[in-house]
Amino acid sequence: MRYFMKLSYNGANYHGWQIQPNAITVQEVLQKAFTLILNEEIKIIGAGRTDTGVHAINFYAHFDISEKINDIPRLVHKLNRFLKNDIAIHDIFRVKDDLHSRFSALSRTYEYRIHFQKNPFLHDRSFYVFEKLDFDKMNRAASLLFDYKDFTSFSKTHTDTKTNYCNIMRAEWIDGGEQKIFVIKADRFLRNMVRAITGTLFDVGRGKITENDFAKIIESKKRTEAGVSVPAHALFLTEIKYPGF
Numbered sequence: 001m002r003y004f005m006k007l008s009y010n011g012a013n014y015h016g017w018q019i020q021p022n023a024i025t026v027q028e029v030l031q032k033a034f035t036l037i038l039n040e041e042i043k044i045i046g047a048g049r050t051d052t053g054v055h056a057i058n059f060y061a062h063f064d065i066s067e068k069i070n071d072i073p074r075l076v077h078k079l080n081r082f083l084k085n086d087i088a089i090h091d092i093f094r095v096k097d098d099l100h101s102r103f104s105a106l107s108r109t110y111e112y113r114i115h116f117q118k119n120p121f122l123h124d125r126s127f128y129v130f131e132k133l134d135f136d137k138m139n140r141a142a143s144l145l146f147d148y149k150d151f152t153s154f155s156k157t158h159t160d161t162k163t164n165y166c167n168i169m170r171a172e173w174i175d176g177g178e179q180k181i182f183v184i185k186a187d188r189f190l191r192n193m194v195r196a197i198t199g200t201l202f203d204v205g206r207g208k209i210t211e212n213d214f215a216k217i218i219e220s221k222k223r224t225e226a227g228v229s230v231p232a233h234a235l236f237l238t239e240i241k242y243p244g245f
Contacts, residue, residue: 002097003069004062005044008055010086012124012233015052017059026050026087030061033082037075040065047101047240048108051192053232055125060240062101068094099242107169108189109239112182112198112230119178126179127234133205135173135180141204141214142171142182145197152221154197155190164190164221171197185239192229200227 007030015023019031027044034042046061069075072092079089098104113126122128145168152164170185182198200217203209209217209227217225 001066001068002062002064002095002099003092004060004095004099004101005089005093006091007059007061007087007089008057009059009088011050011053011055013084013086016054017046017048017050017056027061029083029087033079034063037078037082038065038069045101047105048189048237049191050237051195051232051235054235054237055233056237058239059237060101060105060242062095062099064097104242105187106241106243107185107187107239108237108241109170109183109185110189110194111236111238112184112194113176113179113234113236114181115179117178122179124233127231129202131206133180133202134207135205137207137211138201138205139173141201141211142173142184142197144211144215144218145171145184147215148218150221151190151193151197151218153217153223153226154193154200155223156192157223161190166190166193173201194235195229195232196223196226199230202230203227 009026014026017026019025019028027046031042031044034044042063042065044061044063047059050056076089076092114129115122115126116129118128149165151166155164166189167187170183172183174181174183184194200214204211204214
């Protein structure tokens with residue numbers, strides 16, 4: 001029987017989602033908790049791999065279990081009491097056995113958040129930017145992303161992905177009060193892609209490169225041509241869409 005879970009986590013204390021040797025990850029912590037509480041070896045598959053330090057407001061994962069879960073609210077309560085405060089399970093629900101948290105996802109949305117005035121309550125959840133940025137230019141450059149599919153220039157090298165093609169559905173800077181927020185939505189993302197795009201858009205906003213240069217960087221398919229990756233602590237996975245929900 002297959003179940004989906006909806007959860008959120010603060011990624012500050014984790015080396016990303018995916019299990020890896022000699023590092024604490026969200027997937028590892030969840031698998032240990034589910035295995036202990038359900039008294040069955042549970043393997044949890046996430047909707048994607050968030051990098052070290054990246055947060056998730058709405059994240060989905062699935063697991064298979066031999067018997068039906070009769071009291072889901074009680075299970076959610078027990079898991080949340082067991083887990084540390086930086087991971088929260090919001091819901092667990094039964095799905096069809098062919099629904100996959102990673103491969104069935106229709107889209108994912110990330111937000112990168114920045115602020116311009118020193119704020120001790122934002123420093124670990126938003127990137128403090130000292131200089132002025134031209135957001136009109138940055139949005140014009142961001143709109144160029146819709147013209148391309150191959151985003152090798154914004155991906156970590158030597159990854160195990162079979163293709164660097166992504167379909168970007170939204171990419172824009174919006175006003176978030178005392179913050180500016182870069183919202184980007186796509187059917188899939190490459191490793192480090194959002195942070196590399198954001199860092200390159202900063203170069204546009206600073207006047208270091210032009211919008212035409214931004215397009216040439218994409219066309220080059222070389223990571224060395226793009227800007228630096230911005231820090232992970234200000235990046236949030238905010239939404240994942242699936243067929244039917």
